[in-house]
Amino acid sequence: MTQIFQRAWVGKGLILLLMALTLLPFLSLFTAALAPGGTYPSGIAWPEAPQWNNFVRAFEVADIGRMMVSSLIIVLGVVPLAVVIASMAGFALAKLVPTGRKWLYLVFVLGLTLPFESIITPLYYEIRALGLLNTRFAIILPLLGLYMPFSVYWMRAHFINVPQDLSEAAQLDGAGYWREFWYVQIPLARSSIMSLSILLFLWTWNQFLLPIVLVQDPAKRTMAGALGAFQGQWGTDVPLLSAGSLIIMAPTIIIFLIFQRQFVAALLQGAVKG
Amino acid sequence: MIKISPKTLPLVLTLSATAMANQATAAMDCGSEPLTLNAYFETGFPLPTQLAEEFSRQYPNVSFDIRQDQFANLMENTPRLLSQDNAPDLIRLPSISDLVANGLLKNLDPYFEEFGWDSFPESQLVQTRAHESGRPRGVGSLYALGLNYSTTGVYYNTELAESLGMDTPPQTLEELDNLLARAKEAGIQPIQQWNKGTGGLNFPLQNLMGSYSDPEAINAWIFQQEGATINTPENLEAANHLQEWIEAGYFSRDVNSVDYFNMMSRFIGGNGLVMFNGDWESANLQEQMGDNVGFFLMPPLNAGDAYATMSSPLTFGIAENAANADCAAYFLNWVATNETARQINVEVGGSNPGGPANLQLPEVDADSLISTTLAASQTIAEDNGAMDFIANATGAIFSAAWTPELQRMVGGVQDAEGLLSTVQEEYENQLSR
Amino acid sequence: MTVYKTEKKVQRLSPFRGGLNANRAAWLFIAPAFFFYGAFVLLPMAMSAYYSLLNWDGIGAASFVGLTNYITVVTDDDLLQIIANAFRLILYFTVLPVIVGLAVASVIRNQMSGRFGTVTRTVLFIPQVIPLVAAGIVWSWMYDSNGVINQLLGFIGLENWTRGWLGDFTYALPAVGLIGTWVLLGLCMLLLVTGISRIDASLYEAAKMDGANAWHEFRHITLPGLRQEIGVCVTVTIIQALSSFDIVYVATSGGPGIETMVPGLEIYRLAFAHREVGLASALGVVLMLLVLLIVIPVQWFTREKQ
Incomplete structure (x- = not known):
């Protein structure tokens, strides 16, 4: 009995240590953010006169309101459409069994491991030829494509486990494929769709490469891309950079804390299936 | 479907060049209509921004949309930015040779004529001249101008x-x-x-x-x-x-x-x-x-x-397909010749403001560090x-x-x-x- | 009511009535996804392959140079080191999180329930939800000459060990790698902890009866039981290591020298700053193939005994 007890404490101790290591960098950034602007603070040191004003200043210069709106527009442009068309494709690949299904599925899955950097160069010229550089479409359209391998794979994995007799029942009912999809299959796929939406939201919000290459104006970027620009412009002032970085991270962390159960579940499943 | 080849690019460039040519017949200044200069500056150096503010004060129809980035990023982004549609009107340039070779920078010779830059000591302009093929540098047309001349x-x-x-x-x-x-x-x-x-x-x-x-x-x-x-x-x-x-x-x-x-x-x-x-x-x-x-x-x-x-000059250039090239050139000329601008240039920038040979250097305190560096x-x-x-x-x-x-x-x-x-x-x- | 109306409308607009050929319906369902995938992934992939055969500065005329760019990728010392750097990152992105994750998981079996479990999960997942750029910024500050790491070393009397970590030839790559460890550890650990809780507890009881020690338990029950979860961790983190970009971009931009330069960042610089679109594309194709070559055997090996 004591052995199990000890073991539990060793485990908890380890976990607490790891948690401390996870949080330490944020604490350090936080104390740096409170140092007088333009100075060069030390790692962790509570400043004599904490400059809460740095956060106000960072909020103003980073134009965080516009950044959030921009990220939100991009997320709204990507996530709903990606989820719908991936569900359609996943449903078809699992249930409608088109000819050449194996081949088609393989083509989609091929993209699962694709590093975005491998195609960023041609994407730049493609987006430029479409006249979409410096617009949010330059981020939205490529992401719709880049998310398809994972999303189709994910939704197909769901539909393949739905019992076949459900489809048959729907067909007996006289429903076409379209109606079966919308009114029978989609409502049953809610939890898969929810998780997929969370993952796509996070990946979009945090997307960095596409915005820095394709969109110059930080106000039309995603949150991560805007943070890159913020670092470029204010990286010379450590307290301001720290305050700004914390403010820019805050929305994600707050949303995460509110929906942490769903997020953790989605990320764990996402990893397993991905 | 979308088809892209390297061949489409010159076409795009030609089209925008034609559009520019039509515009060039107007007077080479900022006009009186509201206008925004698209500018790309280097992080951490307040001079260009302060000059821009003073310019807007004197020419209220002109405002600046300024983006700043650190020098390393600036070097990486410049070629890409200049080759895009809404290329900067005014941009801090690390190096001009390759940009000239690729036709990305506006040839400033017409402005040289218009604004009478032959009154500037030629030694100021030599570093921003280049052959149209990009090399050698130091001869040929003018492709950029120094905001000031640093030591x-x-x-x-x-x-x-x-x-x-x-x-x-x-x-x-x-x-x-x-x-x-x-x-x-x-x-x-x-x-x-x-x-x-x-x-x-x-x-x-x-x-x-x-x-x-x-x-x-x-x-x-x-x-x-x-x-x-x-x-x-x-x-x-x-x-x-x-x-x-x-x-x-x-x-x-x-x-x-x-x-x-x-x-x-x-x-x-x-x-x-x-x-x-x-x-x-x-x-x-x-x-x-x-x-x-x-x-x-x-x-x-x-x-x-x-x-x-x-x-060397604190080099600023104008994109070949800049929307407001004339106004940007007017700004560069103003920096070199306007009395207030020259004063700001020396006080904030600390370097020789250059400009016409017959213009006096703005007054500086004789004991100041600036006067030491100017003497140097x-x-x-x-x-x-x-x-x-x-x-x-x-x-x-x-x-x-x-x-x-x-x-x-x-x-x-x-x-x-x-x-x-x-x-x-x-x-x-x-x-x- | 509205429901009735919408239904009617959908029915009218829908091309997929009961009698429609299933095959054609399937293709129509797949078409939108395939359109975006084709236009923004497959087409660029093909273009990448095409560009990789050119000598092109992205602006002027291009000339066809065959496989020259690929020969450069596999013979240029700098490019080879850059590719090797990505492989060295696997140690920090993959091996460390998996080992630490396994250690923690086998110690705390079944301890992750209740409030403590929730708090742990939440905290350890924060690095997963913030942008990687943010992780890079946060850690640049940790590694700074004035940063926490040096502060702690000074505090325990090891001033001689303090240094500018991200500018040091010996430590820059490990330092960048450990940022990856920090980001990925939580994910791996929780995957493994979840996995271990699914292993039948009676197996451990039986082992104890047989007098097995902790190592035997780990070697013969835990490890085989977690085969699939380990496979997942390894796959996900290897992809992250080989295609890293964001962290390096903000923390070191590849320096000092090219100690921390990775293929992803080199592609970006070659294509857009150095204007060697052909070489950048060739490196992109090589990177894509490398990831596949590494990931496919991992998948095959860890799923084999399912």
Whole structure:
């Protein structure tokens, strides 16, 4: 009995240590953010006169309101459409069994491991030829494509486990494929769709490469891309950079804390299936 | 479906060039309609922004949309930005050769005519001239203009220098060496320099080159003249000298992780006897350090020899397909000729504002650091000792060769010989493309 | 009511009535996804392959140079080191999180329930939800000459060990790698902890009866039981290591020298700053193939015994 007890404490101790290591960098950034602007603070040191004003200043210069709106527009442009068309494709690949299904599925899955950097160069010229550089479409359209391998794979994995007799029942009912999809299959796929939406939201919000290459104006970027620009412009002032970085991270962390159960579940499943 | 080939690109460029040509018939100024200049500046240097503010005050219809980025990012982004549709009207340029070769910069010759820039001393404009093929530089049409004309040298902490018994600035390289050695012995950081992000050891290196060799030969290399090489016996001596400084521990141990602004805050904080930097920091240093800072030019090998140092325009150009090229050119002309602008230029920028030869330099306090650095720029002019920056020889030479190789030298995995031969190899490789 | 109306409308607009050929319906369902995938992934992939055969500065005329760019990728010392750097990152992105995750998981078996479990999960997942750029910024500050790491070393009397970590030839790559460890550890650990809780507890009881020690338990029950979860961790983190970009971009931009330069960042610089679109594309194709070559055997090996 004591052995199990000890073991539990060793485990908890380890976990607490790891948690401390996870949080330490944020604490350090936080104390740096409170140092007088333009100075060069030390790692962790509570400043004599904490400059809460740095956060106000960072909020103003980073134009965080516009950044959030921009990220939100991009997320709204990507996530709903990606989820719908991936569900359609996943449903078809699992249930409608088109000819050449194996081949088609393989083509989609091929993209699962694709590093975005491998195609960023041609994407730049493609987006430029479409006249979409410096617009949010330059981020939205490529992401719709880049998310398809994972999303189709994910939704197909769901539909393949739905019992076949459900489809048959729907067909007996006289429903076409379209109606079966919308009114029978989609409502049953809610939890898969929810998780997929969370993952796509996070990946979009945090997307960095596409915005820095394709969109110059930080106000039309995603949150991560805007943070890159913020670092470029204010990286010379450590307290301001720290305050700004914390403010820019805050929305994600707050949303995460509110929906942490769903997020953790989605990320764990996402990893397993991905 | 979408079909893209390299061939579509010239077409796009031609179309926009035609559109520009139609516009050029109007007067070359900012008009009276509301207009926004799209500008891309370097982070951490307030001068361009302050000039822009003053310009908007005088010409209320003009506003500026300013984006700032650090120098390393600026170097990476410039070619891409200039080749896009809404290219900047006004952009800080690290190096012009490749950009001219690719037709990305506006030829400023028409503005030269319009604004009478022949009244500027030609020596101011030579560094921003280039053959239309991009090389050599220093001849041909004008493709950019300096916002001002900077001079580099050695800032020193007067208090620390006095404690080491330095009463006059070193007159020879040997005297400087002695001074650094005494600092090291006394436990004072001899040199505060940066080497992260971009290779700041380029400053002492090129200053040493100026002591050892003829600035003309170095300019020939920077201007991409036929057969020029950086790997000469004199430059090798300079590079060896730098390596000795590194090995003697004159630079801070963590210099590879010190960026420009980190260096500034350390030097201002009294950490470091000398710092190799340019007169663009004069105003800032004086404000922060008061009387505790001085400046001297890198001394020559022998007392009485000519001085030589990096001295170049703070280069600004206009994109070939800029929407408001005329207004941007008007702004550049205004900076060089308007009295208030010249005053701001000297007080904030700390460098010689250039402009027409017959215009007086704005008044500065005779005891100020700025007056010291302005005097230094006169000395360089008299000695014909101005060199452009070796980092500006090609668009990519800084990030592809100087920076990594100098970082390697600090890391002890590159020597003087290897440094120069690697840089020369990369240079030839880039010119051959 | 509205429901009735919508239904009617959908029915009218829908091309997929009961009698429609299933095959054609399937293709119509797949078409939108395939359109975006084709236009923004497959087409760029093909273009990448095409560009990789050119000598092109992205602006002027291009010339066909065959496989020259690929020969450069596999013979240029710098490019080979850059590719090797990505492989060295696997140690920090993959091996460390998996080992630490396994250690923690086998010690705390079944301890992750209740409030403590929730708090742990939440905290350890924060690095997963913030942008990688933010992780890079946060850690640049940790590694700074003035940063926490040096502060702690000074505090315990190891001043001689302090240095500018991200500018040091020996430590820059490990330092960048450990940022990856920090980001990925939580994910791996929780995957493994979840996996271990699914292993039949009676197996451990039986082992104890047989007098097995902790190592035997780990070697013969835990490890085989977690085969699939380990496979997942390894796959996900290897992809992250080989295609890293964001962290390096903000923390070191590849320096000092090219100690921390990775293929992803080099592609970006070659294509857009150095204007060697052909070489950048060739490196992109090589990177894509490398990831596949590494990931496929991992998948095959860890799923084999399912």
